[in-house]
Amino acid sequence: xxxxxxxxxxxxxxxxxxxxxxxxxxxxxxxxxxxxxxxxxxxxxxxxxxxxxxxxxxxxxxxxxxxxxx
Amino acid sequence: xxxxxxxxxxxxxxxxxxxxxxxxxxxxxxxxxxxxxxxxxxxxxxxxxxxxxxxxxxxxxxxxxxxxxxxxxxxxxxxxxxxxxxxx
Amino acid sequence: xxxxxxxxxxxxxxxxxxxxxxxxxxxxxxxxxxxxxxxxxxxxxxxxxxxxxxxxxxxxxxxxxxxxxxxxxxxxxxxxxxxxxxxxxxxxxxxxxxxxxxxxxxxxxxxxxxxxxxxxxxxxxxxxxxxxxxxxxxxxxxxxxxxxxxxxxxxxxxxxxxxxxxxxxxxxxxxxxxxxxxxxxxxxxxxxxxxxxxxxxxxxxxxxxxxxxxxxxxxxxxxxxxxxxxxxxxxxxxxxxxxxxxxxxxxxxxxxxxxxxxxxxxxxxxxxxxxxxxxxxxxxxxxxxxxxxxxxxxxxxxxxxxxxxxxxxxxxxxxxxxxxxxxxxxxxxxxxxxxxxxxxxxxxxxxxxxxxxxxxxxxxxxxxxxxxxxxxxxxxxxxxxxxxxxxxxxxxxxxxxxxxxxxxxxxxxxxxxxxxxxxxxxxxxxxxxxxxxxxxxxxxxxxxxxxxxxxxxxxxxxxxxxxxxxxxxxxxxxxxxxxxxxxxxxx
Numbered sequence: 209x210x211x212x213x214x215x216x217x218x219x220x221x222x223x224x225x226x227x228x229x230x231x232x233x234x235x236x237x238x239x240x241x242x243x244x245x246x247x248x249x250x251x252x253x254x255x256x257x258x259x260x261x262x263x264x265x266x267x268x269x270x271x272x273x274x275x276x277x278x
Numbered sequence: 279x280x281x282x283x284x285x286x287x288x289x290x291x292x293x294x295x296x297x298x299x300x301x302x303x304x305x306x307x308x309x310x311x312x313x314x315x316x317x318x319x320x321x322x323x324x325x326x327x328x329x330x331x332x333x334x335x336x337x338x339x340x341x342x343x344x345x346x347x348x349x350x351x352x353x354x355x356x357x358x359x360x361x362x363x364x365x366x
Numbered sequence: 367x368x369x370x371x372x373x374x375x376x377x378x379x380x381x382x383x384x385x386x387x388x389x390x391x392x393x394x395x396x397x398x399x400x401x402x403x404x405x406x407x408x409x410x411x412x413x414x415x416x417x418x419x420x421x422x423x424x425x426x427x428x429x430x431x432x433x434x435x436x437x438x439x440x441x442x443x444x445x446x447x448x449x450x451x452x453x454x455x456x457x458x459x460x461x462x463x464x465x466x467x468x469x470x471x472x473x474x475x476x477x478x479x480x481x482x483x484x485x486x487x488x489x490x491x492x493x494x495x496x497x498x499x500x501x502x503x504x505x506x507x508x509x510x511x512x513x514x515x516x517x518x519x520x521x522x523x524x525x526x527x528x529x530x531x532x533x534x535x536x537x538x539x540x541x542x543x544x545x546x547x548x549x550x551x552x553x554x555x556x557x558x559x560x561x562x563x564x565x566x567x568x569x570x571x572x573x574x575x576x577x578x579x580x581x582x583x584x585x586x587x588x589x590x591x592x593x594x595x596x597x598x599x600x601x602x603x604x605x606x607x608x609x610x611x612x613x614x615x616x617x618x619x620x621x622x623x624x625x626x627x628x629x630x631x632x633x634x635x636x637x638x639x640x641x642x643x644x645x646x647x648x649x650x651x652x653x654x655x656x657x658x659x660x661x662x663x664x665x666x667x668x669x670x671x672x673x674x675x676x677x678x679x680x681x682x683x684x685x686x687x688x689x690x691x692x693x694x695x696x697x698x699x700x701x702x703x704x705x706x707x708x709x710x711x712x713x714x715x716x717x718x719x720x721x722x723x724x725x726x727x728x729x730x731x732x733x734x735x736x737x738x739x740x741x742x743x744x745x746x747x748x749x750x751x752x753x754x755x756x757x758x759x760x761x762x763x764x765x766x767x768x769x770x771x772x773x774x775x776x777x778x779x780x781x782x783x784x785x786x787x788x789x790x791x792x793x794x795x796x797x798x799x800x801x802x803x804x805x806x807x808x809x810x811x812x813x814x815x816x817x818x819x820x821x822x823x824x825x826x827x828x829x830x831x832x833x834x835x836x837x838x839x840x841x842x843x844x845x846x847x848x849x850x851x852x853x854x855x856x857x
Contacts, residue, residue, distance in 0.1 A: 226746070226795065226799070229792045229795075229796070230792065230795070230796035230799060230800075232792075233635065233655075233789075233792045233793060233796050234633070234655075234796065236635055237633045237634060237635050237655060238633070238634055238635065238636050238652075239632070239633060240629065240632035240633075244632065245628070245629060245632065248628050248631070248632060249625060249628050252624075252628055252824065252827070252828075255827070255831075256557045256560065256624075256823075256824075256827070257557075257561060259553075259554050259557040259558070260557035260558045260559075260560050260561030260562075261561055262403070262407070262558075263406070263407070263410050263554055263555065263557060263558030263561070264558050264561045264562050264565070264566065266407050266410045266411050266558075267410060267413070267558065267562060267568075268568070269411070270411075270413075270414060271568050273353060273414075274415065277353065277356040277357055277360055308473075308474045308475060309465070309466040309467075309468075309474075309754070309755035309756075309757075310462060310465065310466050310474060310755055310756055310757050311474045311480055311483075311757075312756065312757025312758075312762075313474065313755070313756075313757045313762060318462075318474075318757070319458075319462055319756055319757070320756060320757055320758050321657055321658055321659070321752070321753060321756050321757070321758025321794070322656065322657065322658055322659025322660070322661060322758075322829040323545055323546045323549065323659070323829055323830075323833065324455065324458055324459060324462075324546055324548060324549060324661060324664070325539055325545055325546045325547075326454070326458040326462075326484070326487055326535070326536075326539055326547070326548070327386070327484055327535075327536045327539035327540050327547070328480065328484065328539070328540075329388070329477065329480045329481050329484055330385065330387060330388040330481075330540075331383075331385050331481035331482075331484055331485050332381055332385070332481065333381060333382070333383045333384060333385030333485070334381070334382065334383065334384045334385060335385055335387050336384050336385065336386055336387065336533075337386075337387060338386055338387070338401065338537040338540075338542045341384075341386060341530075341533045341534065341536075341537055342404055342405065342408060342534075342537070344530070345408050345412070345530040345533070345534060346408060346411070348412075348526055348527070348530055349408075349411055349412050349414055349446070352414060352416075352417050352446060352523055353414070355417035355418065355519070355523075356415075356417045359417055359418060
C-alpha cells in the first residue's frame, strides 16, 4: 500500500509498529501484586546490601594500606 | 495436477521435501555454543568460557592465589617507590 | 569453508595462554558460593591504586575521559582495574554476536572450533587491555614525560591485572562459580559501589586546605552537621547537591531506578502448558519481559565505550587535544572539569550523557536527542538479534519443550515454535526498550553512569539469581550455608 510514499513512511512505520507491538505485549503481561512486589524488593534490597557490605569491607582494607604506602 | 488422487506420488514428494528440510536444518551450523547444546551464553547470561582449550592448564585455586600474589607485588612496588624516595 | 577463518588466528597462540581446568565432577553448591565470592572479592581487592603514578591527578594533562562509562564495567579510575571488565565483556559479546550473525564462521558443533573461538575471545580481550593501556599512557593520563621504566611498569600492572581479571571470570565461568563470571563480578562490584556511595565512611580530601568529606552520601549528611568548613545549613544543602562526590539526590534516583527495575522484572507473560506424558498436569510457562536481561544495555555501553575510546585516541594522540587542529574540529575536543573529568565538546558530546540536567539542556541540547536515540536503537536491535541466536529463541524453546514432554495447552506440538515466535521477539525488544528508557532517564538527570550501572546490576542480578536458585534446588537444598543464611527466597 505504501508504494509511492516509499522509504519515508517505512522509516516512521517501524518504530510505530514497535511501540504498538510492545504495548500489546505489556497489556497481556501479568503484573506483580503489591504483596509480591514488596517481597521481591525486600529480598533484592537485603541481597544487594549484604553483598555490598562484604565488598565494602574489602575496600576498607585498602584505606590503611594506602595510608602506609602513599 | 489438481486432479491427482490423495496418496501415492504426491505424498512421497512431500515426505522427501520434509526430509530435505530436516537435513538442511541439521546441516546448518548452530549460531552459538548453546544452540549446539554445549552450554555457553543464554538469552540473559553472557558466558564466555565453556570448553577446556589446550593451553597452560592451571588449577582455579592457583589462579586465586596468583591473583592475590599479583596484587601484593603491586603493593610491594608502592613500598619500594616510597622507600627509594622517588618514582624510580 | 575455503580460505582462512578468523578463529584460525588463535591457533598459534593456542598453547601459550593459561587455561583454567574444567572441574572433573560437579562442584557442590557451597563450594560454588565460596569460589564465586572469593573471585569477586579478589577482583574488588585489585581495585588498588597503580604504583608509579602520583596519587593526585594534578600533573596529568588529560583527566578521565570515560567517567560516565565506568559504572557499567566495574572500572575504577587510577587503579589496577582502570578498564574494569570492559575488554572481557566486549570481546565476548561482540564475537558471539558476530558468530551468531555468521560474520565469523564458527561451527559450534565441533569441539575444536569452540576451543579456538574461546581462545580467540581471550586473545581479543587481552589485546584490548594492551591497546587501552597504551592509549591512556600515550595520552598523558598518567602524567606527561614518563620514563621507559614507568611505561613498562604501568604496562605490567594494567595488563597483568587484565589477565587476572579474565582468569577470575574464567574460574567462575567454567563451573566453579555460578555461570557467568563477568556478570556476577559486575553485579557484586555495583552493589559494593552502591553501599560505598551511600554508607561509605572513608574520607576523601575535597579542597586545598585539606578538608575531608566522606564518600557516602548519607554519612556525609550527618558529618556535615559538625564539619568545620561548612555552616549547618550549607552542610545539608551540600549533602544533596555536591557534585564531586555522590550526593543524596543522586543516590535517591539510583535507588528509584533499582526499584523500578524490580517492578518491571516481574512482568511476565504466562503461557499455559500441559504435560504430554501425564494427564492433568497443567502449569504455566513464564516468558519474562526482560527475556534478554541486562545484556542489551551492556551492548549499548560496549558500543559507546568503543566509540569514545577511538575518538579519545584520535583527539588526543593525533589532534593533541588542540581545538584548532583538524581532527578536533571534526570530533570536538576535551575540556577538563573539576580537575577529575575530561568532558568532550560538541560533536562527540552528543553521545555523552550530560553531567547535570539543567546545565546539560542549556549547553548541549543535542545530547538529549542523540544519546537516547543511540542507546534505544542499539539496545533494541541487539535484543532482536540476540534472542534469535543465543539459544533462547522460539525454536530452541520449542525443542526444550519437546524434550521435557510439555506442550502449550490447546496447540498442536508442531505449532509451538510458531506460537512462541509471536511472543519472544516482542518480549525481548520491548524489555530492552524499557530498560533503555530507564537508563536514559537516569543518565539525563546527570548520574554519570550510575543509572546504567544500577540497571545492569539489578537486571543482571535477577538473571543470575534465577540460575543460582535453580542450582540450589537441584542440589536438593542440602547446603550447610542455607542453615546459616536461611533458605533463599525463590522466584
